[in-house]
Amino acid sequence: MAARxxxxxCVNCGSQVQxxxxxxxxxxxxxxxxxxxxxxxxxxxEYDPVIVMxxxxxxxxxxxxxxxxxxxxxxxxxxxxILVLFEAYSEWMTHKDVKSSGKSHTSPYDLxxxxxxxxxxxxxxxxxxSMLLLLxxxxxxxxxxxxAECRPQNYRNIILWNxxxxxxxxxxxxxxxxIWGEIGTETHSLFIMGYTFLxxxxxxxxxxxxxxVGAGFIIFFGLVAKYYLCYMISNMKLQ
Ligand SMILES: [Zn+2]
Numbered sequence: 232m233a234a235r236x237x238x239x240x241c242v243n244c245g246s247q248v249q250x251x252x253x254x255x256x257x258x259x260x261x262x263x264x265x266x267x268x269x270x271x272x273x274x275x276x277e278y279d280p281v282i283v284m285x286x287x288x289x290x291x292x293x294x295x296x297x298x299x300x301x302x303x304x305x306x307x308x309x310x311x312x313i314l315v316l317f318e319a320y321s322e323w324m325t326h327k328d329v330k331s332s333g334k335s336h337t338s339p340y341d342l343x344x345x346x347x348x349x350x351x352x353x354x355x356x357x358x359x360x361s362m363l364l365l366l367x368x369x370x371x372x373x374x375x376x377x378x379a380e381c382r383p384q385n386y387r388n389i390i391l392w393n394x395x396x397x398x399x400x401x402x403x404x405x406x407x408x409x410i411w412g413e414i415g416t417e418t419h420s421l422f423i424m425g426y427t428f429l430x431x432x433x434x435x436x437x438x439x440x441x442x443x444v445g446a447g448f449i450i451f452f453g454l455v456a457k458y459y460l461c462y463m464i465s466n467m468k469l470q
Contacts, residue, residue, distance in 0.1 A: 240300035240385055241265035241272045242293040245440060247385055248272045251301060273301050287397075290433045298397065299390055299438065307396040314399050315360065319352040321405045326352075355464050363457040364395060370449045371439055383440040394434035401427040428454065 239248050246267040253261045265272045275283050275297040286294035326348065368388070375382045404423045428450065436446035 239272065240296055241268060241270070242275065242296040242301070243270045243272075244268040245296060245383065245385075245437070251276055273297055276301070287400075290430055292433065292437050295394070295397070295434055295437045299394055299434075300385065307393045310400075311396045314396065314402060315353065315356050317405070318399075318402050319349065319356045321402070321409065322356070323349045323352045324409060355461050358464065359457040359461040362460045363453040364392065366453040366456045367391070367395065367435070367449055370452065374441075374445075374449075381440065383438075386438065386440075391435075391438050394438045395431065398430040398434040399427060401430050 239251050240246070241248050244265060244267050246265060248263060248265055250263055251273045252263055255261065262271045262274070262277070264270065273296075275286075275294065283294055283297060287298065368391070371391070401423055404419075404426065408419060431450045431454075432443060432446045435441065435450055436443055439446070441449075
């Protein structure tokens, strides 16, 4: 019978480990040390989820490895749907704000048109995000086709997708703008864009075990393709 493949990942060095802790009795647990770096394989299993959340916000690589490889829930599709709706809503509100700034009143027709625009923004966000994902996968596969030895043993396509979904949580920084009505300020938008880019770069380098420069290169081209496609779709709508 073939040996079962490793299920967990050391949050410090990214190598695979068979288990994260040994249970001696219902009340006694001992955290396992990684065979490669000799540190505790995953210290976060003893931490409060709030601490994990804070470390994720601070773009800590160890926290990302814990959530992506060692957490029980690996299904991020609900978060993906919320993020798409949220991003589309933010864009819709921004465009609506700019459009209505020159008008003194809103007619029922404008409201109907606004609703259609929201669905259009949703479609645009889905197509743009799919483009980013597609280009990221393509460039990654091309890289591994040339350098097959660089592919990490614990890499799976679904983990890269989960990681990219998680890295978009910076978009929630738009919430204060939506609440207080200061939406669309250039500094705030640039800050969110920069933070999201850093987050995407970090998760990509964690999942694909690449340098920050290599990760930045791939994510940058993915984002350029995404925004170019969104720009083309907007132009088609205006014509
Ligand atoms: Zn290790």
